[in-house]
Amino acid sequence: MTIDIKKIQKDMPLLDKYIYLNTAAASAMPQPVVDAMTSYIQKQASIGPYLPSFRQETYENIEIVREKSAILIGAKKEEIAFVPNGSMAVNFVSGGLQWEKGDEVIVLDTEMLSNYVPWLALEQQGVHLKIFKTNLNYMVDLDKLEKFITPKTKMIAFAHMSNASGAIQPAKEICQLAKQKNVLTLINANQTVGLIPIDVKDLDCDFLLTCGRKWLRGPEGSGILYVRQELIQTLTPIMIGWGSTNWDYRNNDYSFVTTAKRFEPGCPVIPSILGLGAAIDYANDIGIHAIHQQVKLLTTYLLEQLQSIEGIVIYGPQQVANRLSITPFNIKGISPDDVTNYLAQHGVIIEAGTFMANTIMERNSINKMARFSPHYFNTFKEIDIAISLIKELR
Known part of the structure; x- marks a missing residue:
C-alpha cells in the first residue's frame, strides 16, 4: 500500500508553520482526530451530557x-482497559499483582x-x-537474559523500543523465554503501537500498554x-470507583468487574477515548504495515544524512535493522539545547533532554541528547532542511 503523503499532510494544520520531527514525545493529531473530539464536546455543550439517548450513544461509542483497540493489537475487548497514559498502566500492574518477599523483577538498563x-518502589515490600x-547495541542478549533469570524472578518489564536509543527489542523471543521460566512479561509499547504491527x-x-499520543497520533x-484474560482477576485494582466495582450495599461487600474494565474506576475521559478511536481508524486507513515500511525508509535516510555532520555522535544500535525512527545524537562543541532551539527558530521541531532515561545518559557520560523521531507524514525533504540547519551551527 502506497502512502498518500499529500492527503495526509492536508490533515495537518501544523505544517503551515512547522516541520514536526518529534513523534517520540507526542505526535501532531490529524484533523479527523480533532474533529471526533470537538464534535462530541460541541454536542455535549449543546444538549448537556446526560440526555438519556445521547449518554447511551456515547457509551456505545466507547465500547x-x-x-477497535483490541483488534489493533490482536486482543479481545474484555482484555482492554482505557488509561490516560502509559505510566498509570504500569502502576496498575506493579501495584495490582500479589508480591512475596524475595520476588524479583527484571527491567532493562535502557528503561x-x-x-x-x-518496580523500584516494590523494594519496600521486599x-x-x-x-x-x-x-x-542496546539490545537484549537472550542467552545472557536466560542466565539472569532465577527461580525467584516473577516479572520481566521492558520497553519494546527505547525512547532514548531507538533499539527495538526482540519482544517475542523475550516473552517466549519468560514463558519457559514461568515468568510474567510486561511490554511498554508506547513507542511501537501505531508504528509497527502488534499482535x-x-x-x-x-x-x-501504550499511550495514544505518540505513534497512533491520538490525543x-x-x-x-x-x-x-486469565490474569485479569489476579490483579487487584489500586483505584476503586463506580466504573470498576460492584457494590453489595446490604451485605457491606463489593467485588470488581471480571474484565479489564476493573482498571477504569470512574468517569471515562470521553473526548480522549473518542479521539483515540479516530486515530486508530486513521492509522488503519493508511495501513500499519505501510507506516512501518515508510518509517524504515525515513530512518535509514536520516541516519545517512546525520553522518554527514562534522562532530556528530549518534546513539543507539549500529545496525539500522535494530532501530526505528528514534535517533538520539549530540554534536561535539554544541549543546543539544542550542541545536533544538536553533531548529525551532526556523520552524523545525525536535527535542533535547534526558528523556527520563538516566541510565542511558550515564552509560554515555552525557547530561542530555538531542533526538529526531520522524513519522510517516514526514518527508526526505524535511529531513534535508533539518540537516542543513544543523550544519549552519558548525
Whole structure:
C-alpha cells in the first residue's frame, strides 16, 4: 500500500508553520482526530451530557473504540482497559499483582522512569529489582537474559523500543523465554503501537500498554492497557470507583468487574477515548504495515544524512535493522539545547533532554541528547532542511 503523503499532510494544520520531527514525545493529531473530539464536546455543550439517548450513544461509542483497540493489537475487548497514559498502566500492574518477599523483577538498563521506578518502589515490600545490562547495541542478549533469570524472578518489564536509543527489542523471543521460566512479561509499547504491527497473542505477553499520543497520533489523555484474560482477576485494582466495582450495599461487600474494565474506576475521559478511536481508524486507513515500511525508509535516510555532520555522535544500535525512527545524537562543541532551539527558530521541531532515561545518559557520560523521531507524514525533504540547519551551527 502506497502512502498518500499529500492527503495526509492536508490533515495537518501544523505544517503551515512547522516541520514536526518529534513523534517520540507526542505526535501532531490529524484533523479527523480533532474533529471526533470537538464534535462530541460541541454536542455535549449543546444538549448537556446526560440526555438519556445521547449518554447511551456515547457509551456505545466507547465500547466500539474498545473493540477497535483490541483488534489493533490482536486482543479481545474484555482484555482492554482505557488509561490516560502509559505510566498509570504500569502502576496498575506493579501495584495490582500479589508480591512475596524475595520476588524479583527484571527491567532493562535502557528503561525510562515510568517503567523503572514503579518496580523500584516494590523494594519496600521486599521485592528485588534487577537491572539487566543490554549489549553495546542496546539490545537484549537472550542467552545472557536466560542466565539472569532465577527461580525467584516473577516479572520481566521492558520497553519494546527505547525512547532514548531507538533499539527495538526482540519482544517475542523475550516473552517466549519468560514463558519457559514461568515468568510474567510486561511490554511498554508506547513507542511501537501505531508504528509497527502488534499482535499480543503472537508476542505471547501477559501485559502490554501504550499511550495514544505518540505513534497512533491520538490525543493526550488516551491510552490502553492489555491484560491477558486469565490474569485479569489476579490483579487487584489500586483505584476503586463506580466504573470498576460492584457494590453489595446490604451485605457491606463489593467485588470488581471480571474484565479489564476493573482498571477504569470512574468517569471515562470521553473526548480522549473518542479521539483515540479516530486515530486508530486513521492509522488503519493508511495501513500499519505501510507506516512501518515508510518509517524504515525515513530512518535509514536520516541516519545517512546525520553522518554527514562534522562532530556528530549518534546513539543507539549500529545496525539500522535494530532501530526505528528514534535517533538520539549530540554534536561535539554544541549543546543539544542550542541545536533544538536553533531548529525551532526556523520552524523545525525536535527535542533535547534526558528523556527520563538516566541510565542511558550515564552509560554515555552525557547530561542530555538531542533526538529526531520522524513519522510517516514526514518527508526526505524535511529531513534535508533539518540537516542543513544543523550544519549552519558548525
